[in-house]
Amino acid sequence: MNTPADEQSTPEELTTARQTIDNLDAVLVHTLAERFRCTQQVGRIKAEYNLPPSDPAREERQIARLRGLADEAGLDPEFAEKFLAFIIAEVIRHHLEIRGQ
Numbered sequence: 001m002n003t004p005a006d007e008q009s010t011p012e013e014l015t016t017a018r019q020t021i022d023n024l025d026a027v028l029v030h031t032l033a034e035r036f037r038c039t040q041q042v043g044r045i046k047a048e049y050n051l052p053p054s055d056p057a058r059e060e061r062q063i064a065r066l067r068g069l070a071d072e073a074g075l076d077p078e079f080a081e082k083f084l085a086f087i088i089a090e091v092i093r094h095h096l097e098i099r100g101q
Contacts, residue, residue, distance in 0.1 A: 053095035
């Protein structure tokens with residue numbers, strides 16, 4: 001935990017960079033929340049039409065698309081794929097819950 005003395009010795013540019021990171025973290029959380037609201041709707045639709053919780057073909061397309069976006073943005077595509085895989089697993093879990101399985 002930072003003490004006032006620590007804060008006084010922290011360079012201003014470091015404090016500014018950290019504030020930017022904090023702001024981006026907030027954007028990520030709100031964006032993920034919105035994404036999960038959308039995937040909940042997808043889960044309800046899938047349950048209504050008795051569709052499977054996962055769609056491997058779409059997942060593969062999404063992975064390829066996200067890897068390309070990551071590469072364009074200068075982000076490690078492997079990291080982006082792992083991040084998306086984590087999200088997909090959580091979405092499938094939610095879809096199973098919606099379906100009551």
